[in-house]
Amino acid sequence: WEYDYGHNLSDTAPIKVPGQTYQPPLLGVGHILNFTALSFPSVGGIAAGLSIAFSAVAAWLGLRRGGDHSRRARARVAASAAGMVTMLFLSGCTPQPRPIEFGADACDYCSMTIVDAQHAAELVTKKGRAYKFDAIECMLPYYQEHEQETPFDIVLVSDYARSGSLVDGREATFLISEAIPSPMGGYLSAFAETSEARAVRDEKGGELYDWAQIRVQFNR
Known part of the structure; x- marks a missing residue:
């Protein structure tokens, strides 16, 4: 999909740059002419990634202490880590509204600039x-x-x-x-x-x- 997006353009594509192709970045920054495309995880994705990493470290440390903890204790550590990962992952994926920037955002229906805070x-x-x-x-x-x-x-x-x-x-x-x-x-x-x-x-x-x-x- 990434390759086709900028290489196999439709004959009716509104913008074409002769001799140039564009492949959007999966992660990072991409450029074509005066356009810059940024592709980085949002807050929810970062939170989910950190929670998975911390939980994996906690579970690993718990398992290393095999001589100090029983199997039951290690199972509790693993279960707690899995629960935390699931909870944080789901919270990061919960839909959230975006603040309306009055005077800057455009209406997604009529394209007019949004200015009236009593009717938006x-x-x-x-x-x-x-x-x-x-x-x-x-x-x-x-x-x-x-x-x-x-x-x-x-x-x-x-x-x-x-x-x-x-x-x-x-x-x-x-x-x-x-x-x-x-x-x-x-x-x-x-x-x-x-x-x-x-x-x-x-x-x-x-x-x-x-x-x-x-x-x-x-x-x-």
Whole structure:
């Protein structure tokens, strides 16, 4: 795969450099023209690697002291080491949201720069890939279009009452009110607390929805 990636380009590839090929690094740094590709393990991978190394050393030291410990004690050392490796490995693989860089990140649906901290949203797949959106009305159609092929583990929406705070979208209460504009014209906001959503609805007008209802509303 690594070789084919930069050597056997499609006839319709948007960028080709005559006489040059590119093979992405499995581990390290690669260059082509003014592009630099970095390939290093992230925090989770580093933590898993260190935990495996330390556990292996601990198990080896325990086994060396055969004259001082019984077989049962050595078995406990090995079991503890294996348990620690498993726990740290799984924690390193748990999907995590990425902070939204307002004014820098682009929406993965409409490509607009994300600037509104009261209406942004984020999706994280089971494999840990994060998708960011400048508005909830961009996140919803993206979710609907990709949920079958790309299961999303985390759904986050901005809490309108607390600018910049991302909350669980599946538990949020949504308000569509023409008195509250949102970036892409959906007039859609989200609230962590239903009581706060009701208070804003009573003041500004509009309709309230839960997660299932808002998905139906934007799937028409």
